[in-house]
Amino acid sequence: MPLLQYLKRKWLLRKPFPDIWLNILRENVPYYSILPKIQQQTLQDRITIFMDEKLFEGCGGFELTEKVEIVISAYACVLILGEPSDYYGDLRTILVYPDDYMAPVMDEDSAGIITEGSEPRKGESWDIGSIVLSWKDIERNLYKNPGRENLIFHEFAHQLDDRYGLSAGVREDGKPLRDDEWTQTVAKVYKNLRKSIRLGKPTSLDPYGAEEPAELFAVATEA
Known part of the structure; x- marks a missing residue:
């Protein structure tokens, strides 16, 4: 600084x-x-x-x-x-x-x-x-x-994600690119959300989080 x-x-x-x-x-x-x-x-x-x-x-x-x-x-x-x-x-x-x-x-x-x-x-x-x-x-x-839903949390979560790469270790298909615990957890939650939506099951997270890992992080922050 x-x-x-x-x-x-x-x-x-x-x-x-x-x-x-x-x-x-x-x-x-x-x-x-x-x-x-x-x-x-x-x-x-x-x-x-x-x-x-x-x-x-x-x-x-x-x-x-x-x-x-x-x-x-x-x-x-x-x-x-x-x-x-x-x-x-x-x-x-x-x-x-x-x-x-x-x-x-x-x-x-x-x-x-x-x-x-x-x-x-x-x-x-x-x-x-x-x-x-x-x-x-x-x-x-x-x-x-x-x-x-909290629009402020959602958009500022994107700022934190962009700065620190919080969702960058997960591909859009849900495959993790790193072996650390954080990335593995994000990948698991992301894949589970996509699966629940595909099967028509209710979800605790906004379905919009299944669009991509960055959106998962944002909607999870809202929740």
Whole structure:
């Protein structure tokens, strides 16, 4: 870590956590109230630095508020509570839309013909330093229909996966490429999920996780 960044982080953590941020946490992030006191403080520290180092941008006419930024930051930082964090070091910008947005897509058929178009999406994690989120879907996940879906967890899990290669040891057909316990476990869960879906059995994980190992990791993080 560059010295100036280290010193700035130390300086930021000397400042008291704003009361308005604390109220937002208590009212909108259930995880906060069940954490031990020491981890509550750690989460506050993570949020303080995350908010300083990441740029939030409202898109499609969406107006950012402190609530939006704190809720997203808090859930993102829950995932890194236990690590000596680099705060999603590859991530620079969080783009927030009011609702689903249209994303460009390209499809290539068996003849090699490429068709360009667009499709609605709720969120994306890009390897060029950005995450895209739909606030309406976040609200639905967290407030209106709480359950195993959490768009923030899902997209930030992709960021962690891209940075640390957490699903990279498993091929799309489920074959593990490494012998370590983590990779073997991911491969086993992935193959079992695909098998359950193929046989029409109910699953504890979102079936979307059977698309590829990276999606398995993301939906497992949500669950």
